[in-house]
Each structure stands twice: as C-alpha cells, then as structure tokens.
Amino acid sequence: MESYDVILIGAGHNALVCAAYLLKAGYSTLLLEKRSIPGGAATTEELMPEEAPGFKFSPCAINHIFIHLGPVVEELQLAKYGLEYIWCDPVVFCPHPDGKYFLARRSIEETCQEIARYNTRDAAKYAEYMDFWQRFVSMVVPIFNSPPKSLVDMAGNFNGNNFKNMLSLLGPANETLDLIRTALTSPRDQINEYFDSEFLKAPLARLSGELSNPPSQKAASFGAMMMALRHNPGMARPKGGTGALSEALVRCVQDLGGKILTDRPVKQILIDDGKAVGVRLTNGQEYRAKEGVISSLDAKRSFLHLIDASDVDRADSKLRERVDRRIACHNEAILKIDCALSEAPRFIHHNHQDEFLHGSVLIADSMDHVELAHTDPEIGRIPDENPSMYAVVPSVTDPTLAPEGKHTLWIEFFVPYDIAGAKGTGIKGTGWTEELKNRVADRVINKLADYAPNVKDAIIARHLESPPELEERIGVVKGNYYHLDMTLDQMMCFRPLPELANYGTPIENFYLTGAGTHPGGSISGLPGRNCARVFLQHKQPIAQTIKDAGNTVVSAAKSTLDLFKSDSKS
Ligand SMILES: Cc1cc2nc3c(=O)[nH]c(=O)nc-3n(C[C@H](O)[C@H](O)[C@H](O)COP(=O)(O)OP(=O)(O)OC[C@H]3O[C@@H](n4cnc5c(N)ncnc54)[C@H](O)[C@@H]3O)c2cc1C
Known part of the structure; x- marks a missing residue:
C-alpha cells in the first residue's frame, strides 16, 4: 500500500497551497482529487468545446483580491511557475436606471472625482468611508494571516502600519466603542449614515452582499471591505483565467516532489485507535498517511460523511450533532x-x-x-x-x-x-x-x-x-461557494466551530483546511498556509515556535522603528 507523510483530500487551491508548504518543510504529500482536473472552484475550462471552441471560462472564482493580502504568491514563487496577474482599473462599474453610473477606479481619489460629477458631498464622504475601512483592513490582515488561536503568529504579522491603524481605531474608549458599534451594524445602516445618492449606495450594498448577506443584516458591516479591498491591494485576474493560479500551484507542488492524483474521490478517512492513518477511495483503494490526513472539505462533509460515526463519537461525543446542527449553510x-x-x-x-x-x-x-x-x-x-x-x-x-x-x-x-x-x-x-x-x-x-x-x-x-x-x-454542500456562511458568528475563532477553529481536530493527526476554515472562502490560499503552520507547530513544536517567536521579535522591532519613523515625519 502506498504510504506518504501527509494525505490531503481535495486539490482545490487551498489544499495545493497547504501541500506546497508541507513539502517545503520536508513532508512527502499526496493530494487526492475527485475531479479529472485539480483546482476545485479555481479552474479555467472550455465549457462549450463544440458550440464555442476556443472560449475559456472560469466557472467559479474570477476576481482575486484576498490572495494579495498574504504572502502566498511570493513565498511559493508562483510567478516562476507561470502565474501572471492582470490588475483591473477601473475596478467597478454600475450603471443606474436614471442614466448616472458609479465608476470606481483603483485610486480612491480618482473614484471621488467620479462621484463628484453628481454629488460633491458623497464624494467627500466616500474618502472618509474608505479611510475608515482601509484602516480596519490593515488591522485585520495580520489576523487573516495567522491561525485564529495563535497569538504568537498574529503578533508576528503586525508591522508599524498595522499597529498605527489599530491604535487609530481603538484609541480612546469612545473610538473603541464606536468601532464595536460599527461592527454590529448592517451595511445598509452604515451606507445610509454616510451617503445620499442611490447610484452610489446600491453598488456598495451589492458588494457588501458578496459575502452572501442582505444589506440589512446586522453585524455584517464588514462587507464594506469588498469595496475597500478593490482600492488596496486591488483586484486582479490571472492571465489565462483563474485556473492559471491552480496550474501554477500544481507545478510548484510537483516541483517540490508532491504527488497529485485526479479522478480519486475519497470515501472514507481511516481511523485507527483514535488516530487518522489514511484514506479509502470509492473504488476501495487505500493510501496510508504516516503523519496526518488533511481535509480541504468543510467540517460537515469531513465529519458526517467521511469518518465513521463511532470514531467521531469516541473523540468527542457532541461533535457530530454540533457539526450537523450548529454550522449554518x-x-x-x-x-x-x-x-x-x-x-x-x-x-x-x-x-x-x-x-x-x-x-x-x-x-x-x-x-x-x-x-x-x-x-x-x-x-x-x-x-x-x-x-x-x-x-x-x-x-x-x-x-x-x-x-x-x-x-x-x-x-x-x-x-x-x-x-x-x-x-x-x-x-x-x-x-x-x-x-x-x-x-x-x-x-x-x-x-x-x-x-x-x-x-x-x-x-x-x-x-x-x-x-x-x-x-x-x-x-x-448546498452549492455554498464559501463552504459555509461567512457571517461574524462563523468567522475567525468560530470557523467552523470554536473547537475546530485552529485547523486541528479532536481526532489525532486529522486536520481541516479550505474555505470552511479561517479566514474563509474566496481565493486567498490563507486557510492552506495557516493550516500548514499549525501542522508544523504540532509536529515540530520547538523548531516552529522558535521560528515564529523569532519572526515576532523581528516584526516588533520593525514596528517600533516604523512608528518612530512615522512619528518623526509627522
Ligand atoms: C460561482 C462562484 C464564483 C466565485 N467567485 C469568486 C471570486 O470572484 N473571487 C473569489 O475570491 N472567490 C470566489 N468564489 C469562491 C472561491 O472560488 C472558493 O471559496 C474557493 O475557491 C474555495 O477553495 P478551496 O480550495 O478552499 O475549496 P474548493 O475549491 O471547493 O476545493 C475542494 C476540492 O475538493 C474536491 N473534492 C470534493 N469532495 C472530494 C472527495 N470526496 N474526494 C476528493 N476530492 C474531493 C473538489 O472537487 C475540489 O477540487 C466563487 C465561488 C463560486 C462557486
């Protein structure tokens, strides 16, 4: 029977990213993908080869934003493996029934000029709105880039700019309370608080809803990030379609010695004495995993379909019911x-x-x-x-x-x-x-x-x-493109459930990654990268902790220097 250090279930972009980091750390890995091509919701395909030959489509994800908030593209040297991003500018166009239109350019200043053609007050307010959300983004980026329960990791990601923006949002008590209040409000209420014109309010509401919430949903104002991020870091598409990202990742994984097998649907995760030891395919073939099994499918599929109920119950008697009934799709x-x-x-x-x-x-x-x-x-x-x-x-x-x-x-x-x-x-x-x-x-x-x-x-x-x-x-599950809902109660240390939120699970050597884990759905590669970090922290606790603590010290020193620099400028 073939045996690897780690077996990953699925070969979507997050599993590919996770595998690449594990390979770099010296672990042999096998990815098993049910489809005939890797990539999951990040592919380019000729969907109509007979009626429309030569047309290439991205059937799922198209616009890449979140991946530019983390270091995956640089760390895995994806340009070397053929990935080339084309940046969009303008970033949004929304025609309004009355003949006006909202045109957002990558530059906030130029976007304000576009809005000012119709409403100068809204244009000035747009700059204020974006200033708030950009500082918010700067504050949360270090959290996206670390396992949600790892303070050392998180601290290591903060630089002077992040700290400054965090302090500007959290500063005196009233500002902190105002930030919490903003987090609790709905996109609709916040948009109404700032703006008057419908031609502007409607597209902002639409983008807030890209996290699949109606604009009136309370505690969903953070959806405003979907516009803020289009300004900075910006929005891009891989040349050749979204699948070009997965293809670059495949080349990277293979170059590092990893193996990817397609048309291999996994039917069962094998548990022996409370420990994940391998997988069985639908055709009965088995593969052994010496160090761990990582599922890039969400918790519902992983715990309710792929693992024998008695094995889950032995690890945590309440887990199946919580996964089944508490996680919302x-x-x-x-x-x-x-x-x-x-x-x-x-x-x-x-x-x-x-x-x-x-x-x-x-x-x-x-x-x-x-x-x-x-x-x-x-x-x-x-x-x-x-x-x-x-x-x-x-x-x-x-x-x-x-x-x-x-x-x-x-x-x-x-x-x-x-x-x-x-x-x-x-x-x-x-x-x-x-x-x-x-x-x-x-x-x-x-x-x-x-x-x-x-x-x-x-x-x-x-x-x-x-x-x-x-x-x-x-x-x-249920066609949920983020694996599970992206609501505040299912984000960060709650994603998918508090007890599963740090990629590890109650079953020894069994881990979760993918869109159903922090920081969630979309093209980012961050669930994959974060999961690999936790895996390595578990397997090489001393080496990894020293590495992470070293990064934290370097980052803290850099932050202090950055703050001094910016203070001396102001
Ligand atoms: C229509 C649509 C539009 C979208 N638009 C955007 C966008 O513009 N920008 C953006 O950032 N995000 C977008 N998204 C979301 C984004 O594509 C996903 O959140 C992201 O790709 C999820 O990646 P993943 O690797 O975590 O999981 P997936 O891509 O779901 O990968 C999981 C993999 O596991 C495989 N698999 C499933 N079951 C098994 C099994 N039993 N055995 C073996 N393999 C299995 C699947 O085939 C798949 O390849 C969109 C999604 C959809 C559906």
Whole structure:
C-alpha cells in the first residue's frame, strides 16, 4: 500500500497551497482529487468545446483580491511557475436606471472625482468611508494571516502600519466603542449614515452582499471591505483565467516532489485507535498517511460523511450533532451563467467606454433591489422578476480567453438551492430543472440587455450551472461557494466551530483546511498556509515556535522603528 507523510483530500487551491508548504518543510504529500482536473472552484475550462471552441471560462472564482493580502504568491514563487496577474482599473462599474453610473477606479481619489460629477458631498464622504475601512483592513490582515488561536503568529504579522491603524481605531474608549458599534451594524445602516445618492449606495450594498448577506443584516458591516479591498491591494485576474493560479500551484507542488492524483474521490478517512492513518477511495483503494490526513472539505462533509460515526463519537461525543446542527449553510447559492460572445457588451445609455468593463460590472438599481436579491433565495424564491447581478467580461483585459475579437461573459446570479414548493423534484430534489435554469437565465440576460442592448444578439452559446450541479461537480454542500456562511458568528475563532477553529481536530493527526476554515472562502490560499503552520507547530513544536517567536521579535522591532519613523515625519 502506498504510504506518504501527509494525505490531503481535495486539490482545490487551498489544499495545493497547504501541500506546497508541507513539502517545503520536508513532508512527502499526496493530494487526492475527485475531479479529472485539480483546482476545485479555481479552474479555467472550455465549457462549450463544440458550440464555442476556443472560449475559456472560469466557472467559479474570477476576481482575486484576498490572495494579495498574504504572502502566498511570493513565498511559493508562483510567478516562476507561470502565474501572471492582470490588475483591473477601473475596478467597478454600475450603471443606474436614471442614466448616472458609479465608476470606481483603483485610486480612491480618482473614484471621488467620479462621484463628484453628481454629488460633491458623497464624494467627500466616500474618502472618509474608505479611510475608515482601509484602516480596519490593515488591522485585520495580520489576523487573516495567522491561525485564529495563535497569538504568537498574529503578533508576528503586525508591522508599524498595522499597529498605527489599530491604535487609530481603538484609541480612546469612545473610538473603541464606536468601532464595536460599527461592527454590529448592517451595511445598509452604515451606507445610509454616510451617503445620499442611490447610484452610489446600491453598488456598495451589492458588494457588501458578496459575502452572501442582505444589506440589512446586522453585524455584517464588514462587507464594506469588498469595496475597500478593490482600492488596496486591488483586484486582479490571472492571465489565462483563474485556473492559471491552480496550474501554477500544481507545478510548484510537483516541483517540490508532491504527488497529485485526479479522478480519486475519497470515501472514507481511516481511523485507527483514535488516530487518522489514511484514506479509502470509492473504488476501495487505500493510501496510508504516516503523519496526518488533511481535509480541504468543510467540517460537515469531513465529519458526517467521511469518518465513521463511532470514531467521531469516541473523540468527542457532541461533535457530530454540533457539526450537523450548529454550522449554518443558508439557502442562498448561485446560478452561474457563462456566455461566449461575438462582441463585448456596450452600455450605450451610460457613456460606454471599453475600460468600464475592466472590473466588476454590477446591476444593482437600489439598496432594496439588492436586499431582495438575498432575502428571496433565503426563503426559496428566485428573484428573477427584476434580477440584480454581478457580471465580468474577462476577455477585455485578457484576450487569450477568446478567439480574436470575441469575448467571454461571466454572470453570477443569487438563487435558492432548494426552491420553495418544489422539494423532491428536479435535480437532486431541489426543484431545479433544465427548463427552469433556461427560463431564469433568459430573464437575467434580458435585464442586462436593458443596459447593454447588444448583449442578446452577441451570445454565440451559453453554459448554465445550477446550485445542485455545482454541488455535484465540486462537492460544496448546498452549492455554498464559501463552504459555509461567512457571517461574524462563523468567522475567525468560530470557523467552523470554536473547537475546530485552529485547523486541528479532536481526532489525532486529522486536520481541516479550505474555505470552511479561517479566514474563509474566496481565493486567498490563507486557510492552506495557516493550516500548514499549525501542522508544523504540532509536529515540530520547538523548531516552529522558535521560528515564529523569532519572526515576532523581528516584526516588533520593525514596528517600533516604523512608528518612530512615522512619528518623526509627522
Ligand atoms: C460561482 C462562484 C464564483 C466565485 N467567485 C469568486 C471570486 O470572484 N473571487 C473569489 O475570491 N472567490 C470566489 N468564489 C469562491 C472561491 O472560488 C472558493 O471559496 C474557493 O475557491 C474555495 O477553495 P478551496 O480550495 O478552499 O475549496 P474548493 O475549491 O471547493 O476545493 C475542494 C476540492 O475538493 C474536491 N473534492 C470534493 N469532495 C472530494 C472527495 N470526496 N474526494 C476528493 N476530492 C474531493 C473538489 O472537487 C475540489 O477540487 C466563487 C465561488 C463560486 C462557486
């Protein structure tokens, strides 16, 4: 039987990142992936090779933001393995029904100038709003880059700038209380507190909702980060599509001696005497793991489907019930629409410029429009009477994705996983059918055509994927693209549950990584990197603690110097 130090279940980008760090530390690793290609929700695929040959699509993630908050790309030298990022600027375009439009450029100052065309007060307020959220981001980045329960690691990530921004937010008691109050409020309340114009409020609400919360949800104001991060560090896409990231990671892992096997669905994690010792595939084949098994599937799949119930109960008698009933995966999911186009959409009612298509194109007419886009799916209704959506035309900035002169269109539309009143019918009993998918997609395209009328005739072919089909393809529970909800009660040291939040589990040698662990879903590689750190801390406690403590001392010295430098400048 083949034997490795570590076996990773799944070969999404987080498992690949985790494997690369373990290989660098000298552990032999095997990644077992159920699909025929690695990457998970980070792939590029020719979705319609017959109707639209030569068009390449990213069926899931498209815009890379969070990965630029951490050191994964540099530390793993992914440029050497072929990864090249194309930065977006402008970063957001949102046409408004009254003819105005929100155009966010990467520079906050230039964005304020765009807003000032319509409202000078809102423009000034935008600078203030962004200043707050940028300092907030600076404060949380060190936390994203460390295991949520590791204070030494966290401290090591703070530099002078982070400290200064943290102090500016936490300073006197009233400021600290105000920060806590802001954290407890909703995106909607906060946006109303700052701004007057709907053309600006609606796209800000839409982006806040990218963490899949309605704008009115209390304790979700941190969704404002989704706009703040588009300014700094910015938003980029790998040349060749999102899959180019996974391909670079695959080359890196293989170069370091790691092994990746595709078409290998794992059926069971083997536990012996309370310890994870290997895995069994659906075809019965077994692989042994000498040092550990790491699952990049979320806690529900890992503990409820892959491990024998008696083994989980022996480790923690309450765990199965808590995983089953406490972890929330709401009903909101995505109908994904990918189109091959003969020409790029033209927003003729809104001063169309090709550069408007560089970033995220949002159809969000008002905050109420965005609200319904989230609340309807939650109760099983499809909000397709007046669809709000998020579109991207990736081929505008990366012509390698389509035949010359042609384009690709990526649309994300929030829909329910389970359709109300249709339980037990359609795909996986969710109520979704081919006919329904097409009907909803027609409505989404019609709405987009209200703004870009040429889009309908430009469609050469389209590919639709409903939530249960996404679940079938990459395994995500209820089509949840973040593995589990990104709400404050399921973030940081609560993700996925307090007792599982530091990547280790009550089962010896069994670890969790992936979007269902801190800091969560999206393309960041940070769950993978953090998990590898914890694994190494467990296996090489002295060496790793000395290394981490050394980093902390260096960082503290650097912070003090930075603070002195900035004080002497001011
Ligand atoms: C439609 C959509 C749009 C998105 N847009 C963005 C975006 O623009 N920007 C962004 O940052 N994020 C976006 N995301 C989210 C992001 O793609 C994911 O959160 C992220 O890719 C998760 O990566 P992961 O490695 O943790 O998990 P996954 O990518 O889910 O990887 C898990 C892997 O495990 C495999 N697997 C499952 N079960 C088994 C098994 N039993 N045995 C072996 N292998 C198994 C799967 O096939 C998969 O390859 C989007 C997601 C979706 C679905």
